[in-house]
Structure formats: C-alpha cells, structure tokens
Amino acid sequence: MTITAPGTAPAAAATRTAVVTGIGVVAPNGLGTEEWWSATLRGESGIRPVPDHSTRPGQAPLIGLIPGFEAADHLPGRLLPQTDRVTRLALVASDWALADSGADPAALPEYGMGVVTSNATGGFEFTHREIRKLWTQGPQHVSVYESFAWFYAANTGQISIRHGMRGPSNVLIAEQAGGLDALGHARRVLRKGGELVLTGGVESAFDPWGVVSHIAGGRVSRSGHPDRAYLPFDTGASGHVPGEGGAILVVETAAAAAEREAGHVYGEIAGYAATFDPPPGSSAPPGLARTARLAMADAGVTPEDVDVVFADAAALPALDAAEAAAIEEIFGPYGVPVTAPKTMTGRLAGGGPALDTAAALLAVRDSVLPPTVNVERPVPGRRIDLVRGEPREVRVEVALILARGHHGFNSALVVLAPNRMAAAPAGVPAAVRHHT
Template sequence: MTGAAATASAVTPAAGTTAAVITGIGVAAPNGLGTEAWWAATLRGESGIRPIADYDASAYPTRLVGRISGFDAGEHLPSRLLPQTDRVTRLALAAADWALADAGVTPAELPEYDMSVATSNSTGGFEFTHREIRKLWTQGPQQVSVYESFAWFYAVNTGQISIRHGMRGPSSVLVAEQAGGLDAIGHARRTLRASGALVVAGGVESSLDPWGFVSHLSGGRISQSADPSAAYLPFDVRATGHVPGEGGAILVVEPAAGAARRAAPRVYGSVAGYAATFDPRPGSPRPPGLERAVRAALADAGVSPADVDVVFADAAAIPALDAAEAAAIEAVFGPYGVPVTAPKTLTGRLFGGGPPLDVAAALLAVRDSVLPPTANIERPVPGHRIDLVRGEPRPARVRTALVLARGHGGFNSALVITAPEAAPPSAAGPSREGEGQRP
C-alpha cells in the first residue's frame, strides 16, 4: 500500500485496553507546512535547508539553516495571541490545531481536566527575547513588553496550547535537547496510564534569529559547508556537523479504548515502548547508554529486534557520535540487520521538535508501506555496518518502527511505534490486502 491516498486502519482496539495510540498529527517543518505536504516533500527528497534570508549573516562562518517559509501566523491564530507569542509558540499552536483537527477532537466537548499537554523544548522564545532585550538596551525598561515574562520560557508552548484549548489536566515540558522530543511522547503515555482522555504531545523549536544562531554555533557541532546538499551528512565520510532547523510535530495521544468510544477517524499507530538512559560521565570506562535505551524500549514494547522493520536514527553527523550510534544499532540488530534512515537530513536537526517529526514519519511509513530515505549520502562510512536507506524511498511493509534520539549532555531516548490493530469487517468494511494486519 503506497501513496497519499492510503488511509490508516479504523479504530477497533480490544475493549479495556490501556494502549496509547496516536490519532492526530500536526507538522510544521522546513520542507512542508502540514502533514501531507511535508510527507510528500520528504518522499520527493525536497530539502528545507537554505541560506539565512531574514538578516545579514555574512559575518557568520556558515549561513545555512532549516527555515520554515510561507508561515503567516495571522492566518492561523487570533490576532490577540500575536503580541504575546514568539515564533516558536505560533508554530506550536498551529501544529496543535492541525493535530486536533486530524484526530477529530473538539476540546470543548471533553472534560477539561481529562486533557493534558506534554511538549519538549530546549531553547524557548529566542526571537521574542532578542527583540525585547534590544528595546531594554536602546529604549529603556518601560518599552519592554510585559509578555517577555513568559514568552521566552521553554514551557510556554505547553502553557499556550493548554490555555487555547482549555486543557487543564496534568501538563509538562521535557527538556533534554533532541532526546526530549521522545521523552514528551513517553511521558504522554505515562500520563494516560494514570488517567485522562488525551494528551497533546510532541515538540516544536525555533531559535534561528541572530542571537539563537550564535548560540547554535557556540556548541561547535554546526557544519560550515556552504552547500545545502552537503552540509548535513550523517553516516557519511564527509560529515562535519549538522544544520540547525526549526519546527517539529505535535501529536494527539489517547487510550485506544477512548479513541474507539469516540469513533476517532483513524489510528496511525501505538506507542508500544519507550525508554531513556544517560551516558556515563566523560572518561568513564562504561559504554554510552544508547544501546541500553534501545534494548529497554524493545523489552517495554514486548518485541524482539527481529520484529523491527526500520530504525529512525538520531544522526548527529559528528563522526564519533555517528560511529557510536552505528555500533549500538549493530549490537542490537546485527550487521546490516535492519533498515536505518534519517529523513532529518532534509530539515536539519530540530532539537526537541526533531524526534516527534521522526515519529510522524514512522507512523506514515506504517500507513504507506514506504521508508523515507536519508538524503545526499553518497559515501557511507565503511565501518558503519548499517543498512542505510538512501537515495530513493524504499518500499517496505512496516509494522514496527524504532525511533532514536540523543541530547547534548548524555541524554538517550528510544521509542517503539507499532501498527494499529486491524478492524473487523463489521467496523471497517472490506479489508485491503496487507493493510492493518499483524504478522
């Protein structure tokens, strides 16, 4: 089953199940606004990495970013929200709206304390703060917006989504750089196991204004290539760092039984397993923690390495980090034992927003039976014994996907996504060959 016309299986979980399922996806990415536009661009190999055009970046050692174009917040949000929100929050609010609409959820019809929000963010509202601090320096404190008190805060996306939709259940923000994007989804599942009807979860980042871009550069992991097609090359012998980007994905996560009761339009898949680990301190003889996270997530999902159909890699594009990730994948799955891909080469690394976007890609790979490629990889590192999907999308029946993420400072997270259960004919109509069937 391939193509955008394919649909996810109807909702028919077993009564009383506590599985957490994903019923809505909202995407804001450098290569596409909206889930289907982004997914089509990803399968076409269309990149969102481009030179900075918002300000003069000629003095910087590099000028490439994964920047979203064509987003007019006024077209998506009430005018009253614009003075109090940074670009990152506007993108998050729009993506949350799209996810809820995709899930067929009208928040006003649900108990407010049964709805929660869990997002990841590691940079906060950089552009808003940069502007207001400039006012402080040049015009005095009386000119600084009162909204600066919260618009900069890394928890602001969670707060604004919660306020906009009247979601008063237990909400949170997870801060673990790139790994936090998976932590938010894992925490959503944990929240639902305690109580609640749904969690809006995921992550969106945007910190590409001059102040934010300098902050990225200071970390020493940014590629200085001037060629958009050669700047972000994980698992390639030419890898010299990543390209920072903005955007991410927001997901609607809910109990399978609850999705069935409300007749949700679709279930994309289940959050079957999750685990997080920390690397040992620098200089320790202990190995990095990514392999342990992978094995723990698979055990949590109740699946074996042989069950996994694809791995969405963290793909740092730092040679030592790529080697460590390739070694962890080989240790679990064997040499060339599972297809590995990193579609983020088309967007740049989105920090807390990147892993939720990978989860969205995994869910659509399940839906459409296709693996998105890792773009621009022409010279894979010979010592990395991984089956890297590159060049063109690869047709594949996907029932179980593993998503990996690592955050600066030693954070590791792994999430297992599985295909939705098949619907009986009485609920879903005639079935299609190969759709919604478990092995």
C-alpha cells in the first residue's frame, strides 16, 4: 500500500480532476442507488438472520443480506455458469453506474477506460461448491471456471470484459481499507492519462463456510438481535455484523465528462491517503488521525472545512475509542457531525467504504446526513457528534470517509461538492461541474 502525501502528485494532475458521474448500489437495504438511499434515510436495516439457520431470536447468526436478487433478471445467461454471486452483484452495480453516468463504453477509447475494484473475500460460494464436487464426485465434475471465478480479481476482470475496458485495471485487497484504496488508485489512473474508470467494491461470502470464516475472524458480534448486534460507539458494542454488497462508481476526468456532455457530476475525489499502524507493542499512536490529515491536505482543505465524517465504526470498544480519539484530536470535541450508516447494512469489507463514498456524494446532493441507527447509549467521554436515529439536514460541501482494515491498514478519502471543485481545465464548460 502506498502512503500518499500532499504535494507528491505532478503539476499536471491539477488539470485531470477526478469527478464522479455515476453511482450503482447493491446493498442489503436496497437494490439500486435511489432505493438504497431512501431506505437509508428512513433508517431501514438490511441486517437479518442467516438463511438455513435457526430463526429464534438470539440464536441465528446475523448478516447484512441482499434479498430478492436474481442475477438472471439482469445478466446474460452465458455469464451465470462462470460467475460467483459476488461478481454478479458487481456486474449489475457497474451496469447501473454506467447508466446513471450516461457514458457509453462503446463510444469511448477502449484503452482509455479501466476498472479498479476492491475485494477481500473472493468468490467463496463458487469455490466451496466446486471443492465439494471434487471431494464427493471427483475432478471430472469440477467446473472449468473454478480456475478464476473464486479469485479476488474476478470482479475487475468480468467488468472489464463486459464493457470492453482495456485500460489499466487492478484489484486492491486490504479488507475494509481497500474500498478507499481502490478509489484513490482510480484517481491515480486518471492522472496518468486514463479517461474513465469503473471503481469501488462489492463483497459476498455467505455460504455456510463463508459464515464460519467471518465468525472465526473474532470481530463478529454474537448477538442474534438485529437491533442490538452492531452498535459502534455504544456501551453495548461487541463486534460488527458482516454484510454483502457495495457500490461501483464511474469516475472520470472533468475534461472527459465535459467532452461527452455528462448530465451531472456528484462531486470530486479530491484527497486520498493511506498509512499503516505501528507494530504491536509500539508506543507510537495509531495511524488513523495522520491518514485523515494527509487526505485533507491532499484535497487542500482544513478540518474547519469538513462538514461530515463517515466513520469506520468497528464496534469493538478499543477500536471505537481509537477512532473517536482521532476524530476529536483533529476536529475538537463535538467539532463535526459523525455518521455510520453501515449500521443498516453491516460491514461490507471492501464494499463498505465505496458505499460510504456513495452516501457522502448523495449527502452533498441532498444536503442531508444519513443516520447511525440503534446506538442508544453512547460511551461516556467519547466526545463525537454522532448523528443518531434520524437524518440531519446539513449543507455538505466537504466529506471525509475513514476506513481501517485488519492488521493496521488505514485509509481516508475526501470528496468535494461540485461548487468546491478545483478550477476546471481550459475548455471545460462550467455546466459539467454542477448538478442538473
């Protein structure tokens, strides 16, 4: 992972502003961007018992599960045998993001378009099914697609093939933090000459073995009550609820968006940074505060400019305390609204930060902050202004998104409203910098 510090980008980067023109969402509380956003503002949760387990209260494991998704309703039949559920979700989110942006890949240079996604779990369901065939029926029954359908890069590869995007493409694996690393890398691709990147993250790993793997990580809440299982910054915090889904964004240069007369711009990916925590036992502080400061410096904003922080929200007492301390250190006591709408979806690994970024961009559009649900007993002494229970109407021009992965990964991203974007290059109509 690269540590990105302010001032390291070439001067030419200022002429290649990375703007978001399309959003596609697949989430436990809504399929499609507007359906998910409306449910999020209503405080509707997608956390529910794992299928095929006991449904008695307090007994069934909980996940953020996407109900009612039928891949055959959205994708060609030829793709179904060669893809895991996670890749099908990613392909649909990508289709929706492109439709939202109005971009037509067939009309754009194929080597000017890339795909950069984050994925931390791969195609669990697909590979476990095929391994079961190997054990019980023999190798002749194993699908030839097992050679790649399980792999972390399958989402990037299948999206690239589907849309003829042959430019620089990558997958980033850093658990939760990777969801922001993908967006930061997409901006880097644009600065190096790309025109459009499909980027973000989608996860799904909830076949029976996948559920066991999540639990074995040691950070999953054992509560079986959906409204008391995932409680970041609450006295009852005892771990998170894992979930599936995420978001894919269309990110392109402002010049490219203007040239094709894009209908709208949600905002700019203006700042990004990533750091590592010090090794265990070190007296040095965690790296989250430093990461946030680097991202803000990269975006050219100060703490006073930031209108909202989308928290990582680990829901483990020590990690919550560290995040609250970092936010207070930067912004002062109760100095900025903080929210964690992921309490309605669960933590989506690499898909979660992309979904938080989508929420930040829609908060910019609609001047409203989504709530953190179910947190009824905030931990005393953690002086953060947590948006709880209900949405909060606030004009949002600068949003900071935080993410942490296992083993010390920290990432931060800053998005700006269109009216806060850097000056557009010569020849770029001002209209592309504003919503329609």
